[in-house]
Amino acid sequence: MLYFIPGAYLPNTAATNRCLAYLRYLSEKEIETNVLFFSSNNDGIVMPSMVNIRVENIWKKYLFKRGVLRYLSIFFNLLRFKKRLKRGDVVYCYENVNYWKLFLKKGVRVYSEYTENPDVIGLGGKFLYTSKAQFKKACKKLSGLFVISTSLKEYFVKLGVKENNIHIINIIVDGNRFKGIEKKVDVEPYIAYCGSAYNNKDGVDQLIKAFAITHKVHTDIKLYIIGESPKKDQECSNMKLAYDLGVKDDVVFTGLVPAEKIPQMLMNAQMLVLDRPRNVQAQYGFPTKLGEYLLTGNPTVLTNVGDMRLFLEDKVSAIFAEPDNPEDFAEKMNWCIENPDESMLIGQRGKVVALKHFNYTTETRKMVEIMLKNH
Numbered sequence: 001m002l003y004f005i006p007g008a009y010l011p012n013t014a015a016t017n018r019c020l021a022y023l024r025y026l027s028e029k030e031i032e033t034n035v036l037f038f039s040s041n042n043d044g045i046v047m048p049s050m051v052n053i054r055v056e057n058i059w060k061k062y063l064f065k066r067g068v069l070r071y072l073s074i075f076f077n078l079l080r081f082k083k084r085l086k087r088g089d090v091v092y093c094y095e096n097v098n099y100w101k102l103f104l105k106k107g108v109r110v111y112s113e114y115t116e117n118p119d120v121i122g123l124g125g126k127f128l129y130t131s132k133a134q135f136k137k138a139c140k141k142l143s144g145l146f147v148i149s150t151s152l153k154e155y156f157v158k159l160g161v162k163e164n165n166i167h168i169i170n171i172i173v174d175g176n177r178f179k180g181i182e183k184k185v186d187v188e189p190y191i192a193y194c195g196s197a198y199n200n201k202d203g204v205d206q207l208i209k210a211f212a213i214t215h216k217v218h219t220d221i222k223l224y225i226i227g228e229s230p231k232k233d234q235e236c237s238n239m240k241l242a243y244d245l246g247v248k249d250d251v252v253f254t255g256l257v258p259a260e261k262i263p264q265m266l267m268n269a270q271m272l273v274l275d276r277p278r279n280v281q282a283q284y285g286f287p288t289k290l291g292e293y294l295l296t297g298n299p300t301v302l303t304n305v306g307d308m309r310l311f312l313e314d315k316v317s318a319i320f321a322e323p324d325n326p327e328d329f330a331e332k333m334n335w336c337i338e339n340p341d342e343s344m345l346i347g348q349r350g351k352v353v354a355l356k357h358f359n360y361t362t363e364t365r366k367m368v369e370i371m372l373k374n375h
Contacts, residue, residue, distance in 0.1 A: 001086075002026070002372070004035045005093045005100075009047065012259045014288040015115070019094055020048070021172045025364035027051050031372070036081065038074055038099065078102050090371050095121065097130050101138040111371055113146035113169070117155065117284040136160060144370055149307045151284045169367050170311075172360040173291035178263050183298075190222040190252070191333065192269035194262065194289050197230045197238055197253055202287070203303075204238050206326055207275040212245040213330035218337050222250045226265055229253040267296045271336045271343065274302040278323040282306050294318075294354035299343040301332045311357050317349040 004026075006019040026033045027050035035047070035055045047055055058077050078099060085091070087107030093100035100112045118135065130138070136159045139145065145166045147153050153166045191211065199205045204225065211223040230237045230253070242251040257265065266272060272293040276282040282305040290308075293300045294317075302308060303323040312318040319336055321329040336343045 001089050002031060002033045003085075003089065003091045004033050005038070005091065005096070006035065007037075007094050007096050007099075008039060009037060012256070012262075015094060017259075018115070018172060018288060021174055021360040022364050022367070023050055023053055024174070025361055026368065027053050028361075029368070031368065038077055038081075092371060097135055097138065100142070101130065101134075104138065104141050109143040109371070110141075111144045111146065112142055113148075114152055114156075115148040115285060117152065117280055120280055120284075146367055148286045149284055150310070151306065155284065167366065167370055169363050171286050171288045171291045171358050172363045173288070173295055173354060173358045174360050175295055175355055177292070178267065178295045181263050181267050183267050184264075187268050188222060189220060189270050190224045190268075191271050191273055192224045192226060192266055193273050193275075194226040194266065194292070195287075196228050197225045198228075199238070201276070201281050201285075203275045203277040203324075205241055206277060206324065206329070207273060208238055208241050208245065208247070208251060209326035210275060210329035210333065211251065212242075212247045213326060214333045214337075215247050215250055217334055221270065221337065222252055223247075224252045224254060224265070224269070226254045226257055226262065229255045262292070263296075266292060267298070269296075269298055270340075271299045271301055271333065272296065273329075273333065274300070275321070275329050276303045276305050276323060278303075278305055282323070291354050291358040294347075294350040294358075297344075297347045297351040299336050299347040300350055301329065301336055303329070311353055312350065315346065317346060317353050319343070319346060 004023065006016070010016050023033065023035065030052050032052045033054070035053060037057050037059055039059050079102070082103055082105065085103060085105060085108045089108050091100065091103050091108060091110045093110070093112045095112065095114055100110055103110050139156060139159055139161050142165070145156055145161060146169045147156065147166060148169065148171065150168065153168060156166050157163050193204065193207055195202050197204050208223070215221065230239055239253065242248045274287060274290060274293070276287070286307055290300070290302065299319060301319045301321060304320045305323050314320040319332050321332040
């Protein structure tokens with residue numbers, strides 16, 4: 001039996017979309033899978049119905065919903081699940097070390113996946129506290145580790161995990177999301193960024209600074225920031241930054257947008273942008289949004305960080321800018337606006353890259369073949 005444990009279910013997030021893509025492939029291949037939720041950030045988990053995919057909302061069985069007793073309930077259910085595991089079972093866990101370290105037992109193959117640096121996302125907090133030494137020891141006992149970048153693979157090799165036990169699974173996208181969606185010509189011209197409007201990952205402040213420079217030359221274009229908007233009372237609010245830079249009427253914070261509307265909004269943009277700074281998250285991660293950007297066939301301007309250069313070539317399949325350099329990013333956006341025909345050719349070649357390297361079927365197949373070998 002294959003048990004799939006994705007952690008909390010948060011619709012329209014990269015982690016949840018990645019796990020749903022895996023499950024879609026498992027369903028298409030008629031591989032019987034049990035999906036288990038031991039905790040939830042909301043009371044309304046409603047997953048899409050898929051053939052051969054059985055969902056168990058174990059968190060609903062808790063007698064206690066808050067405080068220490070809630071954590072004891074989670075722990076109790078984790079141990080009950082461990083007893084349920086039989087020789088030959090396969091368990092997949094998305095990042096949560098608090099779960100997968102409990103399932104390590106003889107005859108059961110346990111796999112985990114990391115798409116972020118564990119030192120950044122943390123090793124579990126107060127509940128079932130895991131030290132770096134404990135994490136290192138547990139990782140060595142896993143049947144396999146899936147990671148999203150070469151830097152993450154190197155991270156785990158340095159922890160002492162055998163290199164042949166670490167497998168890179170690229171970002172994954174579903175090309176079907178963009179089928180039949182055409183660019184609308186009757187919309188105002190805009191540049192689009194999709195993601196949180198905060199600065200912890202993608203350097204939205206740097207993007208706004210770059211846009212303010214571009215807007216001095218191309219005054220008719222706007223910047224759409226598609227995702228959770230910053231709170232106005234925040235000291236470092238990017239809304240305030242846009243106001244201070246004189247572009248408050250031209251930076252549009254859309255707020256959260258339903259997943260089904262994202263493809264059309266990305267398709268309508270003149271270009272798509274990702275101004276990631278040179279930080280730990282950029283070095284070790286690989287943003288799923290990039291795959292969706294490329295699938296539109298629109299030109300993408302992005303910073304040269306992480307594994308981007310392993311798949312994309314400057315002025316061939318994407319347009320690269322230096323990280324932490326608003327002037328250079330603005331220059332690349334200007335070039336894109338001023339060279340529309342060449343930019344669209346670059347965008348079309350970027351789409352070919354996405355379909356070849358980030359296809360959810362080919363990437364999930366790699367993972368499934370590893371987990372279900374000898375079955």
